[in-house]
Amino acid sequence: MLRRHPRYVVRALHRCAARPHVLFGGVYGAALASSMVAALTGRGETTPDDRLSSAQWLLVTAVASALAHGYAHLIARRGDHAVHGVRPVARLLLSEWPLVLATVPTLVLLLGAAWGWWPSQGIEYVAFAVNVVLLLLFAWGLFAARGGGRTWGSAVKVGAGDGLLGLVVVVANAVIK
Known part of the structure; x- marks a missing residue:
């Protein structure tokens, strides 16, 4: 059996994550998940049943959005x-x-709240922070910048800027809905 050195595996994952369509899908999915959570919890309903319903709607919306994007690419x-x-x-x-x-972390947070793994009240703030700052938008910007040949310091700044821009987009989406 051929074993790969971990460095090669990391490089392969890095190349995959830096592809434009992967970056686009990741950023779009993170923004979609944050916007959906903000819109679905905007009415103040925070019971576990509400979180389960939000998780279901998030999954349906993510799959429908992916199919719509794929269909648009097909037509184009x-x-x-x-x-x-x-x-x-x-x-x-x-x-x-x-x-x-990209919507899976939010889905897990919502399902965990629905199943009683953690309190359902305030989980939208955790999901929002995970999507915008910690996990998705910052990380996608960081990976894209590193894939483009930037230094770590510059890539961190780009990731922070992308996270901030994502925050603005998500807040604007939540306010509009």
Whole structure:
């Protein structure tokens, strides 16, 4: 059995995470998850049943958004390339996995609150912080900057800026809804 050195595995993951469509899906998914949590908890309902309902809506919305993005890419490619058959269409739709994957931390937080793993009141603030600052938007910006050849110091600044911009977008989305 061929064993890979951990350094090569990390580099491969880094290259995958720095791809434009993966970055787009990750950032979009994180913003979508934060906006959904803000909109769904905007009415002040924080019971475990409400959190379960929010988790279900988040999952449905993430999958529907991924399918809509894949469908839009399919339509856009018809002008440039011939996309024939079920396999290329399925591959194109499945390529939107980063959007759905980026909503998983929020989904886990909401399900944990629904199942009593932690208090359901205030979980939206934790999800918001995880999505915007700690995990997704900051990390995606950091990975993109490092993938673009920036130094660690510069990449951290870019990640912080991306997290701040994501915060503005999410707050604007929540206010609009």
